[in-house]
Amino acid sequence: MNIMNEYLKITEKYITKYFKVILENRFNKKISDEFIKTYIEARYYDMEESQSRNELKSNILKKIYKKAELLLNEFPKQEVIIEQIKNFYKYILYFDNVIHKKDTEKLINDIYEKKKQITNKVNEDFEQTLRNIVSEYKASIQDLLTKLESGEFSLEIKKISDENRLEEIVLNHDIKFPMIYSNEAIQKAFETDIIKEDMQAVEYYLVIYKILKNIINGDMKKQYIVSFQATIFDKKQKLKRIIEIINNQFIQEKITIKVKYMDFIKYKKEYSNLIRNGFKIAVLIDEGFDISKLKELEISKYVLINKDLKIYPEIIKSKHSLNIIGM
Numbered sequence: 001m002n003i004m005n006e007y008l009k010i011t012e013k014y015i016t017k018y019f020k021v022i023l024e025n026r027f028n029k030k031i032s033d034e035f036i037k038t039y040i041e042a043r044y045y046d047m048e049e050s051q052s053r054n055e056l057k058s059n060i061l062k063k064i065y066k067k068a069e070l071l072l073n074e075f076p077k078q079e080v081i082i083e084q085i086k087n088f089y090k091y092i093l094y095f096d097n098v099i100h101k102k103d104t105e106k107l108i109n110d111i112y113e114k115k116k117q118i119t120n121k122v123n124e125d126f127e128q129t130l131r132n133i134v135s136e137y138k139a140s141i142q143d144l145l146t147k148l149e150s151g152e153f154s155l156e157i158k159k160i161s162d163e164n165r166l167e168e169i170v171l172n173h174d175i176k177f178p179m180i181y182s183n184e185a186i187q188k189a190f191e192t193d194i195i196k197e198d199m200q201a202v203e204y205y206l207v208i209y210k211i212l213k214n215i216i217n218g219d220m221k222k223q224y225i226v227s228f229q230a231t232i233f234d235k236k237q238k239l240k241r242i243i244e245i246i247n248n249q250f251i252q253e254k255i256t257i258k259v260k261y262m263d264f265i266k267y268k269k270e271y272s273n274l275i276r277n278g279f280k281i282a283v284l285i286d287e288g289f290d291i292s293k294l295k296e297l298e299i300s301k302y303v304l305i306n307k308d309l310k311i312y313p314e315i316i317k318s319k320h321s322l323n324i325i326g327m
Helices: 003-026 029-045 053-074 076-095 104-119 126-148 183-190 193-216 230-234 236-246 249-254 261-266 268-276 291-297 312-317
Strands: 153-161 166-173 223-226 255-260 281-285 302-305 324-326
Touching: 003 029, 003 076, 003 104, 003 126, 003 193, 029 053, 029 076, 029 249, 053 076, 076 104, 104 126, 126 193, 166 193, 193 223, 193 236, 193 249, 230 236, 249 255, 255 261, 261 268, 261 281, 268 281, 291 312, 302 312, 312 324
Parallel strands: 166 223, 223 255, 255 281, 281 302, 302 324
Antiparallel strands: 153 166
C-alpha cells in the first residue's frame, strides 16, 4: 500500500467537497481538478528544502493565480467560476496545515460571509456542512495514520547533519518472546537477511508516518536516511512490494536509502535504476575503501563516513563534487 498516494487522494477528495459546497450548482469538476493538480504539485512536490511556511504559502498562491490565468484563456466563458475558485483557495491553506489558525470557527464564518457576498443568498446549513467536511477530512487522515501506528516497533532518530536537517532512522522492536529463546538467539534471528528484508516494510511505513506527522505539523524540511537490504534485489516480487511503499515523488524527496559500499558495487546497475526512478542513495564507506574510487560515487546524494576512521581526513580533502558527511 502506498500511504502517501492515499493521503493525497484523501486531500483531493475533500478539496473537491469543499468547492462543491461553496459553488453549489456552479461547480465545474474539470476546472476544479485542474486547480487541485496545481495545488498538489505546489504544496508537496515543488517546494525547496529551505522553504519557510510563509514562502510555501506564497509559492502555492502564486501558482494558483497563474493557473487561473491559464484557465481563463482556455475557458473564457467560465471566468466567474475560475475567479471564485482562485479566491477561495487561500482558505485551503489553513485546512491543509500550510498555515496555522487556532480559531477554525472564525475561519468558517469568514468563508460563509464571503460566499454570501458572492451569491447574495443565506444558507443556514452552510457553516455546519463545512464543519462536517473539515471534521471528516481530519478523521480520514487520522484513520490513515492509525494504520501506520505500531506498538511493537519504534523508530530511533539519530541526527547526522544540522545543515541538511538530515536524520538517520533506526528500527527498534519490542516483541515479547518466550523465555526458552535466549537474547543471543533472538538477536541472531533478527540479523538474517530474510528478517532484515521483512523489517524494511515496517521501517518504511513508520518513517512515512513520521513524514506525514511532519506535514501536519508544518515541518517540511526534515530529511531521513533509511536502511535498505541489498539481498532484496535478488527477489523481484519482494523488491516490487518494498519499492511501492516509498514510490512517491514527495517521499523520495524526504528519504535517502543507505547503501554499504560493497553492496553498491555488487548491485550498481540496480541502484542506478533506483536513482533514475527518482530515489536518492547515501553510500557508506569504511576503512578499507580505496580513495581512488571516489569518483564512481558521484551518482549518490551523500557519502557517509565515520569521523574516527583513519581515512576520514584524506576523504574530506579529496571530496571532488561529493556531499560527504562525517558521522
